[in-house]
Amino acid sequence: MINIIISPSQQKWNACAIDNCTEQEHCFAIGNKIFELLNDYDCNKLLIQPIFGTEQETLNKVVKQSNAFVKNNPADASFHLDIHTDAGYAGHGASGFYMSERGKSFIIQVWREISKITPWGDGNVSRRDLKVLRDTTATAGLIEVSFHDIPEEAKWIHLNIDAIAAAIVRGIVATTGIVKFEKPVHWAEKFYKGLLDLGMVINERRFKDPVNRGECFALLLQLAQILLRAVTRRNIT
Numbered sequence: 001m002i003n004i005i006i007s008p009s010q011q012k013w014n015a016c017a018i019d020n021c022t023e024q025e026h027c028f029a030i031g032n033k034i035f036e037l038l039n040d041y042d043c044n045k046l047l048i049q050p051i052f053g054t055e056q057e058t059l060n061k062v063v064k065q066s067n068a069f070v071k072n073n074p075a076d077a078s079f080h081l082d083i084h085t086d087a088g089y090a091g092h093g094a095s096g097f098y099m100s101e102r103g104k105s106f107i108i109q110v111w112r113e114i115s116k117i118t119p120w121g122d123g124n125v126s127r128r129d130l131k132v133l134r135d136t137t138a139t140a141g142l143i144e145v146s147f148h149d150i151p152e153e154a155k156w157i158h159l160n161i162d163a164i165a166a167a168i169v170r171g172i173v174a175t176t177g178i179v180k181f182e183k184p185v186h187w188a189e190k191f192y193k194g195l196l197d198l199g200m201v202i203n204e205r206r207f208k209d210p211v212n213r214g215e216c217f218a219l220l221l222q223l224a225q226i227l228l229r230a231v232t233r234r235n236i237t
């Protein structure tokens with residue numbers, strides 16, 4: 001089993017360039033969507049919730065929650081992803097940070113997927129001594145999705161929450177190898193296939209919908225023809 005810890009930025013003091021938003025708000029929108037997408041995958045997962053307090057207090061609590069989750073859920077491997085947006089006009093687009101070598105290969109995959117969807121040039125992946133990367137027991141990476149203090153980039157973030165979350169999930173899947181749960185097969189599937197094999201034309205599955213009169217006539221006529229053909233064949237042989 002693989003543990004995945006999603007840790008959206010707690011930086012409510014960082015103002016986003018548009019919509020009276022904060023870094024924390026749009027990062028939690030991304031984090032919530034990631035968590036929803038991860039429901040389809042076989043893994044243990046934790047979404048760290050908004051924490052009240054100063055920067056130091058929130059950092060301490062994030063690390064503590066992440067490490068407690070790893071301790072309480074024995075797994076083959078654990079991954080911690082911190083999700084942020086950037087500021088300071090130091091560049092454009094996405095960059096990633098790591099401390100360990102395993103963290104590096106993790107964040108490279110996530111950064112690569114994000115950089116594919118940003119409409120501008122991106123930063124790099126580099127080593128940085130940050131508490132969430134240094135003190136977490138899970139293999140850790142930090143992604144800066146884009147710049148929230150550049151109105152154009154902030155707007156792109158807000159309009160692309162789902163696409164950003166999907167890209168991050170692709171990066172997580174590529175590194176961790178977590179697999180999708182198989183969708184349950186409806187009990188009627190085998191009967192549907194059997195009718196197709198007999199030559200019955202059915203345009204859609206829609207297993208839970210009622211049958212209307214027109215569909216009933218079509219099915220009955222086809223069934224009559226199939227039976228007639230079978231009887232005729234038997235008489236000839």
Ligand SMILES: [Zn+2]
Nearest residue numbers: 016021022026
């Ligand atoms: Zn925002």
